[in-house]
Amino acid sequence: MVPARLIAVLAVWRQKAGPTVFAMFESETDYFRSRVQRTMLNFRVRDLEAMLAQLRDKGADVAEETQDMEGVGRFGWVTDPAGNRVELWQPA
Template sequence: MKRVTGIGGIFFHAQDPVALRAWYEQHLGVDVLPWGGAAFTEPGTTIWSVSDAGGDHFAPSTSSFMINYRVHDLAALLQALRDEGCTVLEKTEDGEYGKFGWVIDPEGNKVELWQPPPGQ
């Protein structure tokens, strides 16, 4: 019997949920629905990982989580976010698992943006 087959949703608290939803909609293109969330239907792999609390992968955020969003064109999105005044981290990575970049949302959460390798 399979018990868990994937991620069904991601839920987190916000100091100002309305403003945070608006930021994700405006800057990351998340289609926020009337009930306050979004449903992603694009196929792709979802990664689940538990990290060492002593690591600095989430820095400069102090949150205990980081959400990774698949994107089509990382470089173009990072430039658009910079142009829109968002806090985009300078560091990017390009390797066998694809391209990665990061932005900080208005509540200080580090958001990972991932452009999968071609064919994924």
């Protein structure tokens, strides 16, 4: 029997079609913009510009730059209150 609290979680989490990626980076990477940060969360979003605007409006530390990767999509970043960089991805 599955506990009720687990069923509630399972009902909420539904991954859309597409890959789940665990990417390894060199230990000396500057991709995270911090030598202390070792991992990064990456969230899929429908509209990157709208999400970044919402985060800016709420006072979040949003990076000015975005990155376009042909055939992959667009990326943007926000830094959480603990100083960790979080990536947002709008698939192509």
